[in-house]
Each structure stands twice: as C-alpha cells, then as structure tokens.
Amino acid sequence: MHMKVQIEKLPASKIKLNIEVSSDIVDQYIDKAYIEVSKHLKIPGFRPGHIPKNIVEQKAGSRVIHDEAVRLLIPYAYVEAIGQEKILAIGRPEISVKKFAPNNPAEFEAIVPVVPEVKLGDYKKVKVERKDVNIESLEVEEMLKNLQKRESILKPKEGSIEEGDWAEIDFDGHKKGILLEKLKSRNHPLIVGEKVFMPEFEQNLIGLKAGDEKEFDVQFPPEHFEKDIAGENIHFKIKIHMVQEIKLPELDDEFAKRISGGAEKDLEGLKKDIENALFKQKTHEERNRVEQEVIKQLNNYAEIDIPHILIDDEVKQMKKDLESRLSTQGLKISRYIEYLGKTEEQFDQELREGAKERIKTGLVLNKIAEVENIDVSDQETDEEIKKTRSESEEKLSEEAKKKLQSEEMRRYIKTVLKNRKTLDKLIDYATA
Structure with missing residues (x-):
C-alpha cells in the first residue's frame, strides 16, 4: 500500500486526515520536481527539461526542488486519500506538511470540510392537518370586479375629483423646508382612493379640478419603510393636470364573451x-x-x-x-x-x-x-x-x-x- 490514512472527526462537519505517503512515491515526485524545475533553466548545451539532477540542484538550489516536489505531491496525496477512504469532501482543504525528505515516507495533515451527517429523527411522526379548499361567491365577485376594472375606459371629466377618479398630477414633498427628490414627480398618474399613496395625501385631492394647485401636510407613520421620512411631517405642493372618470363596462354576457376570447357564451x-x-x-x-x-x-x-x-x-x-x-x-x-x-x-x-x-x-x-x-x-x-x-x-x-x-x-x-x-x-x- 502506497498510502496510510488516519481519520479524526472534528466539529462543524470537518475531519482531519493524517496522510502518510510511501517513500517510493515521494522519490517519484522528487524526480518529477527536478524535471519541472529544469524546464525553467537555461543551461548551455542542455535542452530545458533534460538537465542532469546535479546541475539542476546546483543552479536552482535544493530548497526549490523540495518545494516543487511538495507542490506536486500534495494534490496527488489528497485526491488519493479521499478516494481511498470514500470521503465526500466539499470546498478546499487546509493542508500542512508534517514531514518530507528523500528516501522517507512523507506525512501531511489535511483539515477537510465534508458533507455533513444527517440525523433525521422519526420523520414519520410529522403531522399536518390539510384544510378543505372552498370558494365563496364573494371571491368570485371580487375577481369579476377586477376583470371589469381591467376593461375600463377613461373619459375626460370637467368636474372635481371624486373617489375612484383617475388623475394626473405634479407633486413636491418637503421635509423641514428641503425638497426630497424621492417625493418629487411630474405628470404622475393615480387612481384616487386606491391607497397607493398615503390615504391622507389622496384625501386632499378630492374636490380639486384640472389646473388647481394646493399645499398640505401629511404625517408619515413611524413604521414607514422609508426611514428618513418615517414619523416625519411632510409638506406637499401639488398641481392637478388632468382628471378623468373611469367608465366600467357592463357585467353581461357580451362582457363574458369578450373577456374569455369567445370561450364562454x-x-x-x-x-x-x-x-x-x-x-x-x-x-x-x-x-x-x-x-x-x-x-x-x-x-x-x-x-x-x-x-x-x-x-x-x-x-x-x-x-x-x-x-x-x-x-x-x-x-x-x-x-x-x-x-x-x-x-x-x-x-x-x-x-x-x-x-x-x-x-x-x-x-x-x-x-x-x-x-x-x-x-x-x-x-x-x-x-x-x-x-x-x-x-x-x-x-x-x-x-x-x-x-x-x-x-x-x-x-x-x-x-x-x-x-x-x-x-x-x-x-x-x-x-x-
């Protein structure tokens, strides 16, 4: 056997491998190291990779040969060790050299993260009550209203804004007299009463007509997701550009045919x-x-x-x-x-x-x-x-x-x- 491996379990799904590589394998990798180092040497009369060992050692130094042999041997030793022991490793190991010398076994230590052990417990004891699925008529009506809104048309309105109307507005929001870019918009569309904006903001639009301007304050709640305006009193300046009434189609058989693409009569x-x-x-x-x-x-x-x-x-x-x-x-x-x-x-x-x-x-x-x-x-x-x-x-x-x-x-x-x-x-x- 060319390799001995001892395994020690560590916390956090890691193991420590103590790997011993036989001396004959060590010597093979030292020979490979001489060849690799010689490829980078330029010696008159010799081709790179074909330089005698004594000259390579003389020119490069024994330490360079040693380090190159270790560099080449470590991947081989690690891959062989986890394959031999059937270890399911994940991620990169931490490998340190404990012993390395010519004509002697080499010793490495590897800290290896591994696929964690799973202790299931009695999973068949898991119990969940399945709830019955029922559809209420109100849910169908709500969905029908949404489809009706989707098919609505806009009609210009001369009168003032009422809840449910469509409006196009400019607005600027000021905090302590300073304009906030995030609270500034031009020709912004909204449907009054849908509560996309703060309810207090939308309430201030009711009764206004196209061309009207208004200033008012809105108190933002402390839990607002925008932390820099949460709990703050914001002063708004608005201008109404356009008001349109939303006309809903009749909920009848013709509507059903149109919305279903003719699938329903x-x-x-x-x-x-x-x-x-x-x-x-x-x-x-x-x-x-x-x-x-x-x-x-x-x-x-x-x-x-x-x-x-x-x-x-x-x-x-x-x-x-x-x-x-x-x-x-x-x-x-x-x-x-x-x-x-x-x-x-x-x-x-x-x-x-x-x-x-x-x-x-x-x-x-x-x-x-x-x-x-x-x-x-x-x-x-x-x-x-x-x-x-x-x-x-x-x-x-x-x-x-x-x-x-x-x-x-x-x-x-x-x-x-x-x-x-x-x-x-x-x-x-x-x-x-």
Missing part, C-alpha cells in the same frame, strides 16, 4: 371559469402551506452540523440571484436594503439564517430520499425537460434551449424531481 360560464381558477390557485396555496409546515417540522426533528463553507457559498448565490432580479427593476442591492429599513449587517445575518434553512432542507430531503429508495429515472428527467421546453418555447432564447440540455441542468432538474417525489411521500405520511 354567458356571464354564468365566466363565473364558473373564475371559480375553477380560484379553486386551482387556492389548492396550490394549500399544498404549499402543508409543504412548508412539513419542511419546518422535518428540520426541527433533524440534527445537522452545517459547515460554514456551505453557508457562505449559499449566501453568495442568494445575493447573486437577488442582484440579478433587482437589476431588471433598475435597483441596486444597497438601495433595496435601505428600502427594507435594515443595516447591511442585519440583512446579511438574515440571509445567513435563510441559507442555513435552505441547506438543511436540501440535506434532509436528500437523506429521506436515500432511506425511502426514491430516485428519478433518465426517462422522467427527459420528459420534464421536454415539458419545460414546450411550455416556454417562445420565451426561451437559443442559448437557454441549449442550456436546458446541458448535464448541469439535467442534474438540477433531476434534483427538483426527486425533492418533489420525496415531499409527495412525506405529505402523504403527514396528512394520513
């Missing part, structure tokens, strides 16, 4: 469609609620010592994903954190807590899938890829379509499917 048919859509949505929401409760209880039962490197990597990925989403809205993450009213330290700490839960959930589901012999076939993976592609054919770029066929994406989809299967089984256990 009357209003009752449209109401039934809305009821079915709401039922599907609420069923999905109830499934998500049960799923999250199952996951919460599973994580409470499970014991896992998650290594910091996994948490750090997950936090980086979460930040990267968030920055990507915010960039589509023209926002920077620093501004987003400010909107939340948090410090960067508070935000990062919350991300770390979220990262821990995500990692724990993934490890727990993977372990349960192993215990329950849950797997996903290549055929199931292919069918899911085909389904995803057909559903998003028009939206996907050529690059995205190619990525969908990559091995990395296949592994991701396979993991998603396996987690879905595992959660299906766990929900069956929990709601039985």
Whole structure:
C-alpha cells in the first residue's frame, strides 16, 4: 500500500486526515520536481527539461526542488486519500506538511470540510392537518370586479375629483423646508382612493379640478419603510393636470364573451371559469402551506452540523440571484436594503439564517430520499425537460434551449424531481 490514512472527526462537519505517503512515491515526485524545475533553466548545451539532477540542484538550489516536489505531491496525496477512504469532501482543504525528505515516507495533515451527517429523527411522526379548499361567491365577485376594472375606459371629466377618479398630477414633498427628490414627480398618474399613496395625501385631492394647485401636510407613520421620512411631517405642493372618470363596462354576457376570447357564451360560464381558477390557485396555496409546515417540522426533528463553507457559498448565490432580479427593476442591492429599513449587517445575518434553512432542507430531503429508495429515472428527467421546453418555447432564447440540455441542468432538474417525489411521500405520511 502506497498510502496510510488516519481519520479524526472534528466539529462543524470537518475531519482531519493524517496522510502518510510511501517513500517510493515521494522519490517519484522528487524526480518529477527536478524535471519541472529544469524546464525553467537555461543551461548551455542542455535542452530545458533534460538537465542532469546535479546541475539542476546546483543552479536552482535544493530548497526549490523540495518545494516543487511538495507542490506536486500534495494534490496527488489528497485526491488519493479521499478516494481511498470514500470521503465526500466539499470546498478546499487546509493542508500542512508534517514531514518530507528523500528516501522517507512523507506525512501531511489535511483539515477537510465534508458533507455533513444527517440525523433525521422519526420523520414519520410529522403531522399536518390539510384544510378543505372552498370558494365563496364573494371571491368570485371580487375577481369579476377586477376583470371589469381591467376593461375600463377613461373619459375626460370637467368636474372635481371624486373617489375612484383617475388623475394626473405634479407633486413636491418637503421635509423641514428641503425638497426630497424621492417625493418629487411630474405628470404622475393615480387612481384616487386606491391607497397607493398615503390615504391622507389622496384625501386632499378630492374636490380639486384640472389646473388647481394646493399645499398640505401629511404625517408619515413611524413604521414607514422609508426611514428618513418615517414619523416625519411632510409638506406637499401639488398641481392637478388632468382628471378623468373611469367608465366600467357592463357585467353581461357580451362582457363574458369578450373577456374569455369567445370561450364562454354567458356571464354564468365566466363565473364558473373564475371559480375553477380560484379553486386551482387556492389548492396550490394549500399544498404549499402543508409543504412548508412539513419542511419546518422535518428540520426541527433533524440534527445537522452545517459547515460554514456551505453557508457562505449559499449566501453568495442568494445575493447573486437577488442582484440579478433587482437589476431588471433598475435597483441596486444597497438601495433595496435601505428600502427594507435594515443595516447591511442585519440583512446579511438574515440571509445567513435563510441559507442555513435552505441547506438543511436540501440535506434532509436528500437523506429521506436515500432511506425511502426514491430516485428519478433518465426517462422522467427527459420528459420534464421536454415539458419545460414546450411550455416556454417562445420565451426561451437559443442559448437557454441549449442550456436546458446541458448535464448541469439535467442534474438540477433531476434534483427538483426527486425533492418533489420525496415531499409527495412525506405529505402523504403527514396528512394520513
């Protein structure tokens, strides 16, 4: 045997490997070191890489040969050791040299972060009550009103603003006499009474006409998300440019035909469609609620010592994903954190807590899938890829379509499917 390995368990899902490499392997790597060093030497009469050892040592020095041999041997020794002991390592190891000399065994010590051990507990004891899904007639009517608003038209209005009217305004907000850019806008549209603005602000618009100007104060609540105006009295100056009345279409059979693209012939048919859509949505929401409760209880039962490197990597990925989403809205993450009213330290700490839960959930589901012999076939993976592609054919770029066929994406989809299967089984256990 060319290598001896002793393993010692450490906290935080790390292990210490004491690796001993046989003297014959050490001497092989010293020979390789001579060749590598000689490639960088220019000696008259010799080709680089083909210089006698004594001349290489004379020109480069024994220390350089020693360091190069160690540099070459460490990766070999580490990879062989974790392969021999079937260690599931994650991240970079910390390796130190304990002993290295020609014609002698070499000794290395490696501190290695590993996939953490998962102690599940009795996961079949998880219990969640599934709630019945019912659709009330008021919910259907509310959805119908939203569709009606969507089909509304604007009609110029000569009179004063009433609740429910559309208006276009200029406004400037001043704090202690200083204009705040965030509270300044021109030709800003709003529907009075929808409470997009502070209710007190919108109330001050009622009764005004196009061309009117007005000044008034609005007291912002202490809990307002914009910390620099929370609890402050803001003085507004406004000007009304345009007032329009919102005309709603009649809720009749013609409306139903138009809104459904001809799929429904009357209003009752449209109401039934809305009821079915709401039922599907609420069923999905109830499934998500049960799923999250199952996951919460599973994580409470499970014991896992998650290594910091996994948490750090997950936090980086979460930040990267968030920055990507915010960039589509023209926002920077620093501004987003400010909107939340948090410090960067508070935000990062919350991300770390979220990262821990995500990692724990993934490890727990993977372990349960192993215990329950849950797997996903290549055929199931292919069918899911085909389904995803057909559903998003028009939206996907050529690059995205190619990525969908990559091995990395296949592994991701396979993991998603396996987690879905595992959660299906766990929900069956929990709601039985």
